[in-house]
Amino acid sequence: MLSSVLYALLTACCIQNEQAPMSSSLRSILAEPGCVVAPGIYDMISTHLAISAKARILYMTGYGTVASHLGIPDAGLASFRDMVDRVAVMGRAAREAGIPLVADGDTGYGGLLNVDMTVKEYERAGASAIQLEDQVFPKKCGHTPNRPVVPKQEMADKIRVAVEARQSDDFLIIARTDARxxxxxxxxxxxxxxxxxxxxxxxxxxxxxxxxxxxxxGERFPHKPLVANMVEGGRTPVLDARRLGELGFSLAIFPAIGFLSTAKALERAYGDLVATGASAGKDDLYSFEEFNRMIGFERVWEFDKRHARD
Known part of the structure; x- marks a missing residue:
């Protein structure tokens, strides 16, 4: 049986699969009062669901993307090409929906020249912002132990190169430190x-x-947009957007809620299927008809009708 958490999420997100209206730029959204929530996306199903939920910002989680694409830990094992290819796919959907995509760029995948290339390629692929962090390569997920950081000046140089490398001022550079x-x-x-x-x-x-x-x-940096990383089961207390806004944060990313909900649901569904030999609890499954709509089959069927031979 699918978990009630994922079932509720899917029901709320995807009754309709309308494209979101064209939104403001990421910079203008973050300039608004309060804190905006960005669901973590990691593949195209989660991207479509987040768009259908009318999220104003999408966050491509490195942890979830590496786990989904390669089935390995977020420990510096995925390559630049692995990640920029995923940005391109999710970025296209985000761009078509008019929703800014914030993408995890890890450490920039090397030295200053690598950072230059990474920023250029993420921007070209359709991201609205890249997140760069000051961990020593190979990096690790931010809510796991033993995360040494590079010298402060080395990371500051990466940020300067990133700013110089972008083609548009609307492509934003997020600087993350793991020193805490x-x-x-x-x-x-x-x-x-x-x-x-x-x-x-x-x-x-x-x-x-x-x-x-x-x-x-929030008190130390009132002049810049701040990110709060809300990881269920992580090191930081998980607060809602209202409270985070009061504390001075502009963007609350929830990178794990999607893949944790999906993993729980699939564990139950596959376990029931193997144990019983049948798809028990089918009333709790997401509608196949609605899934076809969400993934875009209606366009395929309409295309086939227009080009069908008599």
């Missing part, structure tokens, strides 16, 4: 100040460990 877990909040804040000075458009302190720490981050 091993070096403490003050070091993380100091790094954020350096990356801010280097030209980052959006600042992201990964894995603060209390609401007080979130408040301090």
């Amino acid at each position: 877990s091993d070096q403490g909040l003050e070091e993380a804040l100091d790094r954020m100040a350096a990356y801010d000075a280097a030209g980052a458009d959006i600042l992201f302190v990964e894995s603060p460990e209390s609401e007080d720490e979130l408040r301090l981050i």
Whole structure:
């Protein structure tokens, strides 16, 4: 039986698969009061569902994308090409729907020349922003242990190169630091100040460990959009967008809710199928008819009708 969590999510998201109206740019959305939620997407089904839910911003999660595409941990094992190809597919759908896509660019996949190429390719692929982090390569998921960081100046240089490499000022550079877990909040804040000075458009302190720490981050950088990473089961308390907005955050990414809900649902559905030999609980499944609409079969059928031979 599908989990009630995913069933509710799918029901809410996809009763209709209308394209979202053309939205404002990412920069203008983040300039609005309060905090905007960005669901984590990791493949094209999750992308379509998030678009149908009328999300205003999409977040391509590195963890989920690597797990979905390659079935391996988010530990620096996926290549630049693996990721930019995924950006291109999801970016096309986001662009057609008029929704900005924020894409995880890990460490930039190498040195300064790699960062230059990564920014150019992510922008060309249809992302509206790239997230770059200051971990030592190979990087690890931000809510797992043992994440050493590069020297502050090395990352500041990457941010400067990223800003220089973009073709449009509407393509935003997100600077993330992972220093909090091993070096403490003050070091993380100091790094954020350096990356801010280097030209980052959006600042992201990964894995603060209390609401007080979130408040301090918001107080230190009131002049720039801030990212809060809400990972269910992670190191940071999961708050709603209203509270995060009060604390000074502009963007709340929920990278894991999609793949965690899907994994739970599939575990139950496949387990029931293998145990019983039948697709028990079919009333809880997402409608096959609605899924056909969501994935775009209606256009295929209409195309076939227009070009059918008598």
